[in-house]
Amino acid sequence: MDEVNKLWEYLTGPKLWLTIAEGFIKIVLIIVLAMLVVRVGKNVIERLFKNKQRGPFRITERRETTLKKLVQNTLTYTVYFAALIMLLDNVFGFKVGALLAGAGVAGLAIGFGAQNLVRDIISGFFIIFEDQFSVGDYINTSNVEGTVEEIGIRTTKIMSWTGEQHVIPNGNVTQVTNYSVHNGLAVVDINVPYESDITAAEKIIEEMAMELPDKYEEIVGTPEIIGVQTLELSHFVIRVIAETLPVYQWAGARIIRKEVKERLYKEGIEIPSPRLVMYSRNETPAAIEAEGEMRRDQETN
Incomplete structure (x- = not known):
């Protein structure tokens, strides 16, 4: 009975609710801070690429769009991952160091079973930095033809001219025909x-x-x-x-x-239409030849 009373006092007491309120405030602050950093970071990246013509390094517009989207996505992933670590450490009380060490061992084990994922990521970096194609290019790859909408770390999105969107793993992009590079x-x-x-x-x-x-x-x-x-x-x-x-x-x-x-x-020149010449089985070859000569003479005159 004493244990039930202690549990009731703990549930109705101010200490538990203060702890919950403090944790909730931390969660809100960390999430809002992460969203603010992502938004400000994206604006900074947008301005940096907008002012690229003033600097010594100049890139094409198609490559600019691709790199800008890649940098913004990388910033988003990094900030939200850091926010997740802060939540686990400061709010939920997990030992992040031990958690990361365990995750490293588990990641090594998972990595052997996720070879396709690793291949997609590596292929994505090569596609971007070798400038094989960029956002806005019209390409043909993996039996898909269309305009590149987005190049991600793992996948590439291509929209066909009839409106379908195709999502292709970067590891499957083995041969590319790019129609947007030259005339x-x-x-x-x-x-x-x-x-x-x-x-x-x-x-x-x-x-x-x-x-x-x-x-x-x-x-x-x-x-x-x-x-x-x-x-x-x-x-x-x-x-x-x-x-x-x-x-x-x-x-x-x-x-x-x-x-x-x-x-x-x-100018009086008509596009030719298919012609079909018919003759009767009872006609002799001489009659057929004579009729053909007569037609040619009429066309000549």
Whole structure:
């Protein structure tokens, strides 16, 4: 009965509630301080990268975005980890030194089973510091193609052009095709019917090509006519190439196709359509050949 009374006095006494209030205040102060340090630190990092042009070290905008986000994430992880240690030590009374020592031994044991995690982290550092790709780049890797949204310590987030977000472990990024580093090359094959003159068709396309750089900023230089690429059944193919801004090679190809179609149609050259020649089984070869010659004469006249 005495033990129950002592327990009741302890629960209703001021000492317990003062201890709880003190611990609660410490928790609030540590969390608020950590959030304040993270917020101020992020603002400082933002200003440092904003004023980079004044210093001796200058980096590209794409690399700046990647490094800035990485530094801010590292600051956040470090501050909150320190806050957790302070809570365990000052509020809950854990022996942090012994806890960290035990965690080190446990971490060594866990590390053998977390080789993929270690590989992802190491690969993430190599991706960032070797500048393999940066935030905003359009890349193709691990059977995924899209724009890089975020490069983290462990994963990379890529958004495809249809809106899906793909999260790829950095260790799986073994081969990368980066479309955002250099200018692209738009390659367009134009079908022209055999009835049209090659020289006249090339001259029309060349006149149209000279106007494109002034009309479309995606096209960097004047498109170049390579010449006749192939000879098909009902038409020949003229290939045109054009240098474009990075990632705009597909848009440049669509622009060239649209402009070529309109210009050729305006000049009386129609895009050839598939042709199908039919003949009766009862017709003799001589009759078929004579009919073909007559058709060719009509087309010539």
